[in-house]
Amino acid sequence: MRSRLSRRELVGGAALTAAGGLLLGLPGAAAAQGTADMTAMLGAVRLEQALGVAYAGMAARARLGRDLQDLLLHLADHERQHAAALLTLAEYIGVLPPKVPTLAQVEAMLPGVRAAVDRGTALAVLDELERAELLGFYTDEQVLTDTKLIEVVGAVMCSDAQHLAVVRQMSGLDPIPTALETGNVR
Amino acid sequence: MGDGERPGETVSRRRLLAAAGGVAAGLAGLAGLAGCGSSASPTPTNPEFNGADADVLDGLLGVGNRAVAAYARAAAVLGGAPRALVRRIGVQEAAHVYALTGAVDRLGGMPTPAPRAYAFTVRDASEALALVAETEEMSIAAAIDALAKVTDHQARGTVVSIANNDAQHAMLIAQARGLPPLGAAIVRGRA
Numbered sequence: 001m002r003s004r005l006s007r008r009e010l011v012g013g014a015a016l017t018a019a020g021g022l023l024l025g026l027p028g029a030a031a032a033q034g035t036a037d038m039t040a041m042l043g044a045v046r047l048e049q050a051l052g053v054a055y056a057g058m059a060a061r062a063r064l065g066r067d068l069q070d071l072l073l074h075l076a077d078h079e080r081q082h083a084a085a086l087l088t089l090a091e092y093i094g095v096l097p098p099k100v101p102t103l104a105q106v107e108a109m110l111p112g113v114r115a116a117v118d119r120g121t122a123l124a125v126l127d128e129l130e131r132a133e134l135l136g137f138y139t140d141e142q143v144l145t146d147t148k149l150i151e152v153v154g155a156v157m158c159s160d161a162q163h164l165a166v167v168r169q170m171s172g173l174d175p176i177p178t179a180l181e182t183g184n185v186r
Numbered sequence: 187m188g189d190g191e192r193p194g195e196t197v198s199r200r201r202l203l204a205a206a207g208g209v210a211a212g213l214a215g216l217a218g219l220a221g222c223g224s225s226a227s228p229t230p231t232n233p234e235f236n237g238a239d240a241d242v243l244d245g246l247l248g249v250g251n252r253a254v255a256a257y258a259r260a261a262a263v264l265g266g267a268p269r270a271l272v273r274r275i276g277v278q279e280a281a282h283v284y285a286l287t288g289a290v291d292r293l294g295g296m297p298t299p300a301p302r303a304y305a306f307t308v309r310d311a312s313e314a315l316a317l318v319a320e321t322e323e324m325s326i327a328a329a330i331d332a333l334a335k336v337t338d339h340q341a342r343g344t345v346v347s348i349a350n351n352d353a354q355h356a357m358l359i360a361q362a363r364g365l366p367p368l369g370a371a372i373v374r375g376r377a
Binding site: 074077078081082085134138141143147148150151152154156158159160161162163164165175176178179180181182 | 274275277278279281282285326329330331333334335339340342343344346347348349350351352353354355356357358367368370371372373374375
């Protein structure tokens, strides 16, 4: 069941999902915090939009199996809802809504998504994407200043943590390998 | 917790990249990155903020202590696979208590000891699973509420990592109750 993706392919995808957090590692000055919030939220919305598109695209691949296709559709719906919830707050602080990418654009940015054509590879990619997403938001949570943003990102993270546990189960892995879930543990 | 990650630790850019698999190829495009800084900004240190944070975390510690007791009560009623599950989760709840106790202590607070007993009414397996399901909903709601109140970055990291794990527990308990594992897309719990 292990991934047949090359490390490079996974990296191309999973690294992108860390974008939310990477975007945030920024300014220390209090004056820049508003900008940091905006930058973080824009990255977070783009990330959720991209994953919604990626999962919906992967769900169309029959070789993944019906149960995994159904899960992907469910996760795609969740990611779209995450994007919408984050965008509502992002617009409130001045972020302009980013355009939802096409599947081709997402696959160009996330080669792992294109390569996920069988069950084992798809599960490995899902695991990488959800963990990297959590890691990104984990950093976000420590630098955001707006309390509404902090709450909503926290609630989105809880959903993503559940996604990760379900993916681990389906992969035959321990769904809760750590008591303090940051996405760091496989 | 696994592989050396410490609760509440700020994740550096280097660690993020390592966890994501290495090089951030293609990163800039979709997320609009243009080269970012190193790590989360340090927490401003202020004894008054620390005291307020310690109070918030101590409240969360109370919720955690109740969760440990609830899982112990449920384990006493359940058998078979559900019992193994709640015992496993109970251990993680104890780890949350340990982490929160350490955080309160670090911030100069005095962790409130757990009460000697809780009044749980649990007569059968169904009620035991309902108790722990309700416990997780309360724990998630309390953690989300605490997140926005805590100013210390490390403590906020601890709280969110606990909330994430509690959300996973809620998913597993839902499965054990024969319910769909994934519910709402925005997981806030119920106070």
